[in-house]
Amino acid sequence: MACGLKPYVLFFTHRTFKLFFCTLPMPTYSPAQTLPWHIIEDIIQFVPFEHQKDIGPNGIPKIPHLKKAYLPYMSVCRSWRYAAGSIFYQSAMVRTSCLEPYGHSQEGILYLKDAIDFGVQHFIRDLYIDINIATLKQSWGSDEDDVFGVLMERCGELHRASSLKLSMTYYDRTTYKLPEEGEDEMNVALKNVESFIEKIKQNIPNICKVDIFKDPQYYFQSKDDTVSDFILDKLSMLANPNVCHISLIRIKVTKPILGCILANSLRSISLGYNKGNQKHIEIVRQNANTLESLSVDHLSTSSVLKLTVGQKGGYHTLVYPRLKYLKISGCIGLRNSRHQQPQVDPFPQLETLICRGRLPFTSPIVLVGGQSHIRHLDIDLDSDNIRVLMESGALKKGSYSNLQFVSFGWVNRSLFSRREVAQQLLTLTTQISTKTRIARINSLTVANFEECIPSIQAISGLKVLDMPNCAINIDEAIPLLSALSCLEKANFAFKDINGSEVLMPKVETIADYQERYKSFSTNAWALGISNALFANCRRAGEFLLLITSILSNIQRVSISINSSRSAYKILNGISYAKNRKIYKKHPVIDRVEFLASDFW
Numbered sequence: 001m002a003c004g005l006k007p008y009v010l011f012f013t014h015r016t017f018k019l020f021f022c023t024l025p026m027p028t029y030s031p032a033q034t035l036p037w038h039i040i041e042d043i044i045q046f047v048p049f050e051h052q053k054d055i056g057p058n059g060i061p062k063i064p065h066l067k068k069a070y071l072p073y074m075s076v077c078r079s080w081r082y083a084a085g086s087i088f089y090q091s092a093m094v095r096t097s098c099l100e101p102y103g104h105s106q107e108g109i110l111y112l113k114d115a116i117d118f119g120v121q122h123f124i125r126d127l128y129i130d131i132n133i134a135t136l137k138q139s140w141g142s143d144e145d146d147v148f149g150v151l152m153e154r155c156g157e158l159h160r161a162s163s164l165k166l167s168m169t170y171y172d173r174t175t176y177k178l179p180e181e182g183e184d185e186m187n188v189a190l191k192n193v194e195s196f197i198e199k200i201k202q203n204i205p206n207i208c209k210v211d212i213f214k215d216p217q218y219y220f221q222s223k224d225d226t227v228s229d230f231i232l233d234k235l236s237m238l239a240n241p242n243v244c245h246i247s248l249i250r251i252k253v254t255k256p257i258l259g260c261i262l263a264n265s266l267r268s269i270s271l272g273y274n275k276g277n278q279k280h281i282e283i284v285r286q287n288a289n290t291l292e293s294l295s296v297d298h299l300s301t302s303s304v305l306k307l308t309v310g311q312k313g314g315y316h317t318l319v320y321p322r323l324k325y326l327k328i329s330g331c332i333g334l335r336n337s338r339h340q341q342p343q344v345d346p347f348p349q350l351e352t353l354i355c356r357g358r359l360p361f362t363s364p365i366v367l368v369g370g371q372s373h374i375r376h377l378d379i380d381l382d383s384d385n386i387r388v389l390m391e392s393g394a395l396k397k398g399s400y401s402n403l404q405f406v407s408f409g410w411v412n413r414s415l416f417s418r419r420e421v422a423q424q425l426l427t428l429t430t431q432i433s434t435k436t437r438i439a440r441i442n443s444l445t446v447a448n449f450e451e452c453i454p455s456i457q458a459i460s461g462l463k464v465l466d467m468p469n470c471a472i473n474i475d476e477a478i479p480l481l482s483a484l485s486c487l488e489k490a491n492f493a494f495k496d497i498n499g500s501e502v503l504m505p506k507v508e509t510i511a512d513y514q515e516r517y518k519s520f521s522t523n524a525w526a527l528g529i530s531n532a533l534f535a536n537c538r539r540a541g542e543f544l545l546l547i548t549s550i551l552s553n554i555q556r557v558s559i560s561i562n563s564s565r566s567a568y569k570i571l572n573g574i575s576y577a578k579n580r581k582i583y584k585k586h587p588v589i590d591r592v593e594f595l596a597s598d599f600w
Helices: 037-044 068-074 078-088 112-118 147-155 185-203 226-238 255-260 278-285 301-306 365-372 383-392 418-431 449-457 474-483 507-516 537-550 564-578
Strands: 008-012 017-021 091-095 126-132 163-170 209-219 245-249 268-275 293-299 325-329 352-356 376-381 405-410 438-441 464-472 489-495 526-533 556-559 593-595
Touching (some): 147 185, 209 226, 268 278, 278 301, 449 464, 464 526, 474 537, 537 564
Parallel strands (some): 126 163, 209 245, 268 293, 325 352, 352 376, 489 526
């Protein structure tokens, strides 16, 4: 076999794809090497791996990391490596300096250099560039200094790359190469930045998405911000008229961007952590007619309202006729009823509305107007706006005709405690639409789930019930899961029936539960455990095994506790419980898959 690996057998099921290596004598050629390239690519796309969110907790894009599940397939032979590379290297990272943050390399990062070495750089669609401002202020006297330029020359034109993520970092752990006599730091920075921008334009000609952000983890700002702001000014030149998406996180310098971007040319804008200065507001307003997606994070309440009102002195509403996605997070400052509110629905085509933290609008018109077109509603309420929304009919029973996803949370530091409003919010969640497919009870604890079952049953087509912070025991979970006839997935915190008990349930107790609930069943096949409130992990494992032995349709249990160590301890507890005599040769539990992974 030319690639040096043993023959293998491929097994397919409707959920998984597995590759097994056999110990048969090796032929001259492996059958794998005879498969057409497009067939190999289709096979590799079946490989399961854990999806990571593109955006981190600070609102900034995550660094591209290895999908370890693809590594074995890149080792089969050249054809497999090439096919895997088309999926593996859709994103890559490159630094403008050979210097690593804190002086050490991070493991598992997908680097552009590796893609070039494999010969798959032309598959890259998304390039993440770490721009160390400290190095842009130095003289680049050799190829060793111009790390980015050397890589660009090696890789050639990246014709598929359309997304550019520029991470502004500032870490200086090396000796400066002083500017030549007669040159100041600003001239050196200008020369380096112009060279950097020119190489990007040459190698990445099809840029349509630009993200510029400061990474708070690695941004050690110097006392003199002049050069840093100057560099950011020049980088704005990358926001050319062909760009349709722009993201500015912790970036204040935006005046040049206004000059580079044509009015009504952007379809997506993301702004964050800048309080919303006038230039940022203007970027949004001048693209009101074309915007389809808008995310604002940590802007002031007044700044968000300015997005929807007319020109200075006017009282008409600025309408966004194509906006489908709106996310507002962490609004700064209190709502003020004297601030001008929209007079008509400013988002007539809005399908997704997400508001984490304080809802900036005192008027209910956004929600009332959205009853006919909002499909995904995920907002936090408080004691003030819930009263206004209830009185206006914005949250009236059955008022949302197309709602597929609904989630209500409660703002911290509000007048009433979460426990007092949990029952009311659960009722709202289950009653505002009968077409809801996914319902989430966010950051709330419901005191009595037995009373809630009739209202939850009103959502006849509910497929996913997500309650990551609601703790329920086995006596509450079984009736709840059985009451929802169309349910496919459920996620909750699992608690003990007796919180102080440390011993394992006796055989008689297990048998009693199985007899008591033998008439109960559920259509749900996936169960998520966001937390396990038991005296020890072994006991938690016992009760998880017990509930799956009763509700026989459950095929997968995902344990996503914050501490992965605790999750694996619970898995060990399940393994021990399976050895008990009562579970030996059990017809159900042997086919249940228990995993330490996220529910979603």
